[in-house]
Amino acid sequence: MTAPLHLVRLGIDAQKLYAFARRSRAAAREFDEGYAVHALFAALFDHGAPEDARVAPKPFHIISSAGRKLEVLGYASLDHRALAERATTFADPLAWDAGCDLETMASKPMPTRFESGTQLGFSVRACPIRRIAKRGPMTRDRAEVDAFLAKSWEVGPDVPLDRQDVYGAWLGEELAKEGAATLVETAMASFQLGQLHRRSHGEERKGHRTERPDVTFEGVLEVKDGTAFGRRLARGVGRHRAFGFGMLLLRPAPRS
Secondary structure: OOOOOEEEEEEEEHHHHHHHHHHOOOOOOOOOHHHHHHHHHHHHHOOOOOHHHOOOOOOEEEEEOOOOEEEEEEEEOOOHHHHHHHHHHHOOHHHHOOOEOOOOOEEEEOOOOOOOOOEEEEEEEEOOEEEEOOOOOOOOOOEEEEHHHHHHHHHOOOOOOOHHHHHHHHHHHHHHHHHOEEEEEEEEEEEEEEEEEEEOOOOOOOEEEEEEEEEEEEEEEEEOOHHHHHHHHHHOOOOOHHHOOOOOEEEEOOOO
8 A cells, every 4th residue: 555645834933943053953053954854854853763763754844934934845744733733742852942833834635546648747956976996086986976076077078068967867866766756857057066064873973064066956757556556655856855856746747
């Protein structure tokens, strides 16, 4: 049986989120909005939960961060009522007072199976990276590398490459996993090299920052396997899905 999927929308007080990140040591010297939301969701909805019982929205997407309030969309297995009840019962007190407005949280059920051949418009903020063997200046095996750099090292310095084409090919591979969907068309709506904050595992939990590509794609996809695409929608595309990347936002496809 396919697990249920809900699209959840909630607001977060930006100043209280910043204070929570500092108090919970989820922030380094520079504030990482995506990492802070990830830490808040974990403490609010999954505090004390084993890995197989976690329900915090993932992937999620910060749709607006202007002014005092952040608006966040996310996919979750529970609806907003069940999420609010879970937070009321189990949340870390620091997270409970961190400015997440549970009273105005809303949700709707999402399809978990799509008809094969259906075309859907989409947008997604993604981090197009690859894990590669030792190559170029990389000294660690299976290191995370910008997909554009990885392709450049593969073809050599004399072969010209278009960044949009390389990233588009990466996205097409992600959508095609398990035969879920094919990419009909896509374009980069935005691109930047962003600094991501992460903490290592273990007792010390040292913070470190890495530079990664931050790309927003818009386009059209075609569903090939409806059940597999439902799983891809729930999972998201690419890596760093728990930190604000990889959430496929669907829209009607334009008429041909």
